[in-house]
Every structure is written in structure tokens, then in C-alpha cells.
Amino acid sequence: QDVYDMLQLQYKEGIKTYLDVLVSETELRTAQLNFYNSMYQVLSSRIDLQKALGTLTANY
Template sequence: SQKESLELATEVARVTNVKFKEGVGSNLEVVTAETELRQAQTNYYSAIYDALVAKVDLQKATGTLQK
């Protein structure tokens, strides 16, 4: 799921930063991990938005949308 992907990307970014600070990882690895984390965040929030839009569409279709 998107939430699991976000959690994994968060952990990868954390570990990559630790490796960099310990001198066993590169700056490129950090930038890549941070970029992938931002993409996972975008995907996660996009999925939430899509679910909310679908819920509203369903409520409109069934006449249960509260104003």
C-alpha cells in the first residue's frame, strides 16, 4: 500500500543519512533516498485525495452528500 511504501522510504532515508554521517554512504545516496521519500509522500497524499474524491462522488451519486 501507499502507507507501507511511505514507511519504507522514510526508513531508507533515515538509514541512508546515518550511513552518510558515518562516512560509509555517499551524498548521492542521500539525495536519491530523499527524492524517493518525497515521491512516496506525494503518492501517499495523492491516494488519500483520490479516496476522498471517490467518497464524495459516491455520496453525490447516492444522494447522501451532506451540505
């Protein structure tokens, strides 16, 4: 996020090109998506472990 923000500022000041901003934004979105996918995998694995141990409880 910080890299994207800095590039955005540099673009507004005329230092960087719009293409640099687009590439930076794409990399930011990819990193965010990878983070969310990793968090989903952690939670899914935790559920699988609880199932395997027989400790999964349903709270309705």
C-alpha cells in the same frame, strides 16, 4: 522514512555517498506525494459516491 534515516546515518559515518542520500530523499518525497495523492483520490471518490447515492449532506 526509515530507509532515508538509515542512509543519512550511513552518510554521516562515511559509508554512503551524498548522492545516495539525495536519491533516497527524492524517493521518500515521491512516496509521500503519492500517498497524499492517493488519499485525495479516495476522498474525492467518496464524495462522488455520496453525490451519486444522494446521501451528501451540507453541514454549514
